Amino acid sequence: MISRRFRRPLAILAVAVVLCVIVIRRKSSGYDYEVPDLERFKGSESQSFSSSNQGYEPFDEIKALLIQSPVVIFSKSYCPHSRFVKALLSEQYKMVPPPIIRELDLDPHGQEIQDALFDISGRRTVPNVFVGGKSLGGGDEMRLLHGQNQLAEAFKNNAGRRFKISRASKN
Numbered sequence: 001m002i003s004r005r006f007r008r009p010l011a012i013l014a015v016a017v018v019l020c021v022i023v024i025r026r027k028s029s030g031y032d033y034e035v036p037d038l039e040r041f042k043g044s045e046s047q048s049f050s051s052s053n054q055g056y057e058p059f060d061e062i063k064a065l066l067i068q069s070p071v072v073i074f075s076k077s078y079c080p081h082s083r084f085v086k087a088l089l090s091e092q093y094k095m096v097p098p099p100i101i102r103e104l105d106l107d108p109h110g111q112e113i114q115d116a117l118f119d120i121s122g123r124r125t126v127p128n129v130f131v132g133g134k135s136l137g138g139g140d141e142m143r144l145l146h147g148q149n150q151l152a153e154a155f156k157n158n159a160g161r162r163f164k165i166s167r168a169s170k171n
Contacts, residue, residue, distance in 0.1 A: 038063050038120065056109055058116035066133050070159035071099035074117055074128040077106060081139030082127040088146060095155075096164040132158035 002010065038059040065072045073089070075082035086101060104110035104126060118124045121135035129136050136142075136154060145151035155165045 038116075056112065058109060058112040059120075061109065061113060062116055062120065065100055065102060066130060069097055069100040070132050070163045071095060071155065072130040073099050073101045074113070074126055074130070075101055075103055076110075076126045077103045079126055081125075085127045085129060085139050085142045088142060092146065092168055093152065094164075094166050094168050131155050132160055132163075134158055 071089075073082075073085065075086060089095070089099060102113070104114050107113065114124065114126070117128050117135075121128060121130075123135055123138065125138055127138050127142075129138065129142060131154070136145075136158065142151065145154050152165045152167065156163070159165070
C-alpha cells in the first residue's frame with residue numbers, strides 16, 4: 001500500500017510517463033504530417049447502402065493506409081489515368097518511403113472504399129493520390145504538377161520532412 005504522501009506525486013509521474021510515450025511514439029512513427037480525423041465521416045449518406053458487409057469500416061482502412069505511408073494512391077488496374085500516374089511516379093520520381101497503391105477493382109471492399117474516398121475528398125474518380133493525408137487530385141492534377149515541375153515540391157510540402165522525393169536520373 002502506498003502512503004497518502006506519495007500518491008499524488010506518483011499519479012503526476014504516471015501521467016508524465018504516458019505523455020512521454022505518446023510523444024516518442026509519434027516522433028518514431030516516421031511521419032510528421034497529420035492524418036485527417038475520419039471519424040466525422042462514419043455513417044455518412046453514401047455509406048448507408050453498403051451495409052451488407054457488417055463490421056467492415058472503410059474509413060478505418062483508409063486511415064490505416066494514410067498512417068502507413070505519406071503517399072497513398074487509390075487506383076484501378078484497368079484505368080488508363082491510374083496507369084499513367086503509377087508509371088509517372090515510379091519511373092520519373094524516386095520516393096522514400098515508396099507509395100502504397102490500393103487497386104480498388106481488385107479489393108473486395110473496393111466500392112465501399114471508393115464511396116468513403118468521395119466523402120473524404122469530394123473525388124469519386126481514380127486515381128486519387130493522397131499525400132500527407134490530403135488528396136492532391138488525380139491524373140490531370142499529377143500531369144499538370146509534373147509538367148510545371150512542381151510535383152516534387154507539392155509532395156514535399158504535404159508529406160512531411162521525413163519523406164524524400166527526387167527526380168529519377170535520366171539514363
